[in-house]
Amino acid sequence: MAIIVDKVQKRKDIALACKEIFFQHGIKDLTISQIAKTAGIGKGTIYEYFKNKEDIVFEIVNILIQERNGIVEKRMSEIDITKDKIKLFVSFFYCDEDTELRQLYKEFISIALSSPDERMIEFQTKCFVEHYVWFEQLIQDGINNGELIAESMPLTKGMFVTAEGLFISSSATNAIDNVQKEIDNYIDAIFSLIEVKK
Numbered sequence: 001m002a003i004i005v006d007k008v009q010k011r012k013d014i015a016l017a018c019k020e021i022f023f024q025h026g027i028k029d030l031t032i033s034q035i036a037k038t039a040g041i042g043k044g045t046i047y048e049y050f051k052n053k054e055d056i057v058f059e060i061v062n063i064l065i066q067e068r069n070g071i072v073e074k075r076m077s078e079i080d081i082t083k084d085k086i087k088l089f090v091s092f093f094y095c096d097e098d099t100e101l102r103q104l105y106k107e108f109i110s111i112a113l114s115s116p117d118e119r120m121i122e123f124q125t126k127c128f129v130e131h132y133v134w135f136e137q138l139i140q141d142g143i144n145n146g147e148l149i150a151e152s153m154p155l156t157k158g159m160f161v162t163a164e165g166l167f168i169s170s171s172a173t174n175a176i177d178n179v180q181k182e183i184d185n186y187i188d189a190i191f192s193l194i195e196v197k198k
Contacts, residue, residue, distance in 0.1 A: 082142030
């Protein structure tokens with residue numbers, strides 16, 4: 001009797017088996033042979049599940065972002081103040097526990113910018129939309145709870161992309177020394193304008 005392989009799960013298993021080598025060495029200098037050896041499979045098996053090593057990074061980022069989202073949702077359920085929820089939401093760009101994921105995310109962004117393919121663009125768009133809808137709902141909840149003024153909504157997308165922009169700028173330049181401080185200052189300034197004055 002033939003063994004039925006769950007290809008989606010096998011793809012995830014391979015990606016997760018070699019995530020540490022990506023964390024340690026980055027993608028640039030790794031070969032498919034090194035990745036296959038780390039995952040304990042043959043080189044040909046890698047190509048059964050992935051187009052290239054960039055595709056493996058794509059899968060790892062996808063898995064880890066979903067795991068992180070679950071953790072953040074749980075933590076957010078314990079927070080009452082909208083500004084604190086927003087700060088937790090954007091903490092990905094500076095908190096210590098996400099250092100390795102941020103490194104992979106930078107590699108993913110680099111790949112997506114330098115040689116995007118349709119699947120990566122689709123994934124990036126899906127992530128953007130899912131996270132933006134979540135972020136927008138946090139602001140809407142703040143309005144509904146009487147914490148924020150109704151006019152806050154048009155600022156939502158700007159707030160959403162600013163944290164990532166500060167992160168990318170801090171990664172690509174020497175102009176930002178402390179990304180957490182910059183993001184927190186920005187959020188504090190915006191909230192001083194949109195919070196309902198009591």
